[in-house]
Amino acid sequence: MSKILTKKKIPLGRYRHYKGNEYEVIGLATHSETQEAMVVYRPLYGEGGLWVRPAAMWNEILEKDGKIVRRFEYLTEKKVATEPELDTVDLLQDLKTLLQIKTVNGDAGEITAEAPLGTGINEALNFVLLRGQSFGMRTKNCDGYCGYVEFGEGPELVAVTTHIDTVAVGEDWTVPPFDLTIDGDTIYGRGVLDDKGLTMVSLYALKALKEAKVSLGKRVRLIIGGDEEGGNWACMNRYKQTEEVPACSFSPDSGYPAIFAEKGIMNIILEKELGHQTPALVFSGGGQINSVPDAAQAVFNGQTFEAKGKSAHAMEPEKGDNAILKLAAILTAEGITHPILTLLERATTTGFGIDLSDSVSGALTLNPAIVQVDENKAVLRCDIRYPVTLKSSDVVAPIKKATADLGFCLEMDHDVKPLHVDKDSFLVTTLQQVYQDCTGDMAEPMVSGGGTYARAFENSVAFGGGFPGEVNTCHQTDEFWSIESLEKNFEIIVKALAVLAQ
Structure with missing residues (x-):
């Protein structure tokens, strides 16, 4: 939790529990051992007595029968708002x-x-x-x-x-x-x-x-x-x-x-037509260009391979776990060779020659987001966030140079200027x-x-x-x-x- 956020205050007075009974808050206290904020209250029914409950629980909002309710609703006279208020x-x-x-x-x-x-x-x-x-x-x-x-x-x-x-x-x-x-x-x-x-x-x-x-x-x-x-x-x-x-x-x-x-946002497509290969590799993963892929699947020579990752926003790929890259590493370790696996091995900012940054906005980020491979074609779609002082051409040229020997065609699918x-x-x-x-x-x-x-x-x-x-x-x-x-x-x-x- 951010240190900027502070817990909501609990006014003294009369409250109704969402189940119907009413209570009066008579004070706030601090737990001597845990320093937790506590509410001191008494029931307005039965034998009464004094009770304490954690303030966080008192303030809770919950769902009951499909309806959002407060655990304890403050019973105060409804007045015309003179300051902006949120319900x-x-x-x-x-x-x-x-x-x-x-x-x-x-x-x-x-x-x-x-x-x-x-x-x-x-x-x-x-x-x-x-x-x-x-x-x-x-x-x-x-x-x-x-x-x-x-x-x-x-x-x-x-x-x-x-x-x-x-x-x-x-x-x-x-x-x-x-x-x-x-x-x-x-x-x-x-x-x-x-x-x-x-x-x-x-x-x-x-x-x-x-x-x-x-x-x-x-x-x-x-x-x-x-x-x-x-x-x-x-x-x-x-x-x-x-x-x-x-x-x-x-x-x-x-x-x-x-x-x-x-930062500038660029989506690129790297595509290669494949000659007839036996056995063929079928490889797919990812679904949204601006998300780190959390799952990938492949079939080679009748054997199925899978990898699980963790999704994250493409602007912060380091916070995710890219399932496409994980599965590519698994397939390579199995001794499988394929142009898409070579491409994915290079699909880092260093490997693509785009380890770029500026003093205003920091480093470029790369997210290999979607892969689609069958016996006829291999396609990789990447999301790139580039520094504000650069142009898209500063990014495209190094990638073309770094992948020229692999025979992939590069197409810019999307480019939003910084x-x-x-x-x-x-x-x-x-x-x-x-x-x-x-x-x-x-x-x-x-x-x-x-x-x-x-x-x-x-x-x-x-x-x-x-x-x-x-x-x-x-x-x-x-x-x-x-x-x-x-x-x-x-x-x-x-x-x-x-x-x-x-």
């Missing part, structure tokens, strides 16, 4: 519904005229927009590609950008991936962090600002995309064709503090100040290997999601997030929007 229970209930809609990029249901990215994407998009309407805000579905929720008046627009599509689930989940599972302060599900959770946090931030009648001089908009994980960003391309571009924006799809630069915003710009310094005010952390702005919607607009950066010291579970099995982190993100996003929209 965590309502947010989690909405997040549960959103997680139950399968929105895997490239596998989100039938493609139709109304749902060009899949029926799941359109259903999820409409759910978020309907919630925005129920909160009294203006909404628009942009032909099933993206949409927005907006409130306020003024000539200028400030935006927060998120996405509702996810990467594939992968293997070995211990909880249902397309649902919300709550375990203490931890919530699980595909997209709970990347990026459905932060979509709902951002929506509730707009709701809170509106209900608290915070004085703003600009309109505030949540832009929701449906095609972020695939890298093509048809959603943002569609948005910019007809919709208003924000004067400034940020994307809570990365981490804190502010991300002033994002993002680099001046650290001293108004946007970055403002977001940094908000972060410091909310956390007390004086960390400097950072560089990321991730690719966020910050690249879609001018004067935009990534800001939000994970805190320093937190485990990043994006794209991983059993993706999880803490409720405490969710609530802290709400606080920061509310303040950031309020300051930028003054």
Whole structure:
């Protein structure tokens, strides 16, 4: 857990347990041996008496009969909000519904005229927009590609950008991936962090600002995309064709503090036509270009080989365990020779001649993500994140040279130029100040290997999601997030929007 996060306070007063009985909190205490925070309370029924319970348990949110509830609900008079407030229970209930809609990029249901990215994407998009309407805000579905929720008046627009599509689930989940599972302060599900959770946090931030009648001089908009994980960003391309571009924006799809630069993202395909080989090697692994592959399979001479790895985001391949590379090493150790195995042996930054870095954004990363080999063809797809001061040609040329003797053709399938915003710009310094005010952390702005919607607009950066010291579970099995982190993100996003929209 990040040291930045602090446990939520428990006010004194009357509470109702989710099973119905009422209690009064009369004080807070500290366990003399463990230093654990404790709640001192008495039942308001029966013989009463004084009891203690761990504060963490008192604050718990859980699920009962499909409904999200607090273990103990504070019984206080409902007042009109004068400061932006979050109803965590309502947010989690909405997040549960959103997680139950399968929105895997490239596998989100039938493609139709109304749902060009899949029926799941359109259903999820409409759910978020309907919630925005129920909160009294203006909404628009942009032909099933993206949409927005907006409130306020003024000539200028400030935006927060998120996405509702996810990467594939992968293997070995211990909880249902397309649902919300709550375990203490931890919530699980595909997209709970990347990026459905932060979509709902951002929506509730707009709701809170509106209900608290915070004085703003600009309109505030949540832009929701449906095609972020695939890298093509048809959603943002569609948005910019007809919709208003924000004067400034940020994307809570990365981490804190502010991300002033994002590395270039390149996907390459190395392909070779094979002559007739006996026996032939059949080799497959990976499914998502921006994830470290967690499984690979091969068949050679009637014998089956498998390897298991660990998924991770392609921007941090060192945090995963690449199953394709593991299986290639196993096959080579068995004495099997094949052009794809030679290529995979070289598929490192050193082997490809791309051990490159700069002083602004650090080292290039390489993720051999997808392999497909049969008797006719061998194909390897790689995800590369390159430093902000380099061009894609600085990367392609060395790879071609390093693999020339193997006969593979190289094709650039995707190239997103780096993002680099001046650290001293108004946007970055403002977001940094908000972060410091909310956390007390004086960390400097950072560089990321991730690719966020910050690249879609001018004067935009990534800001939000994970805190320093937190485990990043994006794209991983059993993706999880803490409720405490969710609530802290709400606080920061509310303040950031309020300051930028003054």
